[in-house]
Amino acid sequence: MRDQALLDKIDLHLIRVLHTVLTERSVSRAAVRLGMHQPAVSGALKRLRDLAGDPLLVRSGAAMLPTDAALRMVEPAGAILRAAEALFSDARGFDPRSATRTFRVAASDYLDPRFLPRLVARIKSEAPLCPIDILALTPDAHYHAHLEQGEVDVVIGNWPQPPSDLHMGRLFADEVVCLVSCEHPAVRRGWEPEDWLAAEHIAPTPTHPGARGVIDAHLESLGLSRRITARCAHFSAIPDIxxxxxxxLTTGRQYCERYTEQLPLAILPCPVPFPPLMYYQLWHARTHQSAAAMWLRDCVKAVAESLRKQ
Structure with a gap:
């Protein structure tokens, strides 16, 4: 009976205030993000503290820190908000002009430096009221878990073997080439496979612990390995390096061609044969039939196709 009485005191707005205050760790910043006056947020926080029987946020010097109980509430509160966001939108169909749901896209920047800007521009043009979160594929987070938990709508990148339990849409295939400085000796004299393997290579930081990129996975299948002497988590910074x-840098031709007009760089054939790089978008079964998610995936595919034609 007590649980029912407690539930009757909780509404979705209160959950949104809870999640925003805990993620921002600031009443004033939460007020700005929620579009509320600060006293109203403070009042909602007082109600939440009374309901939880916990202070939720405590002061530590100049900062506010969530309590252990509050940290345990962040993910359930986020899950409730995501479920509520999708509850009626797909039942009514998806109208991009009036929709207000948030799209969350996790992507590497390996594909094309123009891809994410073009994707955001298309979404904002066709669905102007929909917020967009572009999330990185970081070494400390596994994209599979984010899709499964509903924290991400779609993941975009390339993989040697995409997970079989996720839905997959091919975007395009690209030739594997090498990007080097115009001053690199191989520009003048060329190279054999052993020269390429012995050269100093730069590679992106793995997307999650233990992950192997498509280049090194293929080399391993051939019984070969290259000499990686530099890694960088910011792929867009690698051409300057x-x-x-x-x-x-060994990667797709489309990515490399975007930089050869801006920087003193040359594209060379890779002396070790590679199959084409395959770029995909991946999504979870939970969003497979979602009208909004289907619209988003169509946008991703259309933008990728438009870049291939240039």
């Missing part, structure tokens, strides 16, 4: 060094 390559231009001012003798490092070699």
């Amino acid at each position: 390559v231009a001012s060094s003798l490092l070699v």
Whole structure:
């Protein structure tokens, strides 16, 4: 009976205030994000503290920190908000002009430096009221878990073997080439496979612990390995690094061609044969029939196709 009485005191707005205050760790910042006056947020926080029997946020010097109980509430509160967001939108169909749901896209920047800007521009043009979160594929987070938990709508990147339990849409295939400085010796004299393997290579930081990229996974299948002497979590910074060094970046031609007009870089054939790089978008079964998610996936595919035509 007590649980029912407690539930009757909780509404969705209160859950949104809870999640925002805990993630922002600031009443004033939460007020700005929620579009509320600060006293109204403070009043809602007082109600939440009374309901939880816990202070939720405590002061530590100049900062506010969530209590242990509050930390345990962040993910359930986020899950409730995501479920509520999708509860009626798909039942009524998805109208991008009037929709207000948030789209969450996790993507590497390996594909094309123009891809994410074009994708955001298309979504904001066709669904102007929908917020967009572009999330990185970081080493400390596994995209599979984010899709499963509903924290991400779609993940975009390339993989040697995409997980069989996720839905997959092919975007395009690309030739594997090498990007080097115009001053690299291989530009003048070329190279054999052993020269390429012995060269100093730069590679992206793995997307999650233990992950192997498509280049090194293929080399391993051939019984080969290259000499990686630099790694960088920011793929878009690598061309500048390559231009001012003798490092070699091995990736897709489409990505490399975007930089050769801006920087003193050259594209060379890779002396070790590779199959084409395959770029995909992945999504979970929970959003497979979602009208909003289907619209988003169509946008991703259309933007990828438009870049291939340039």
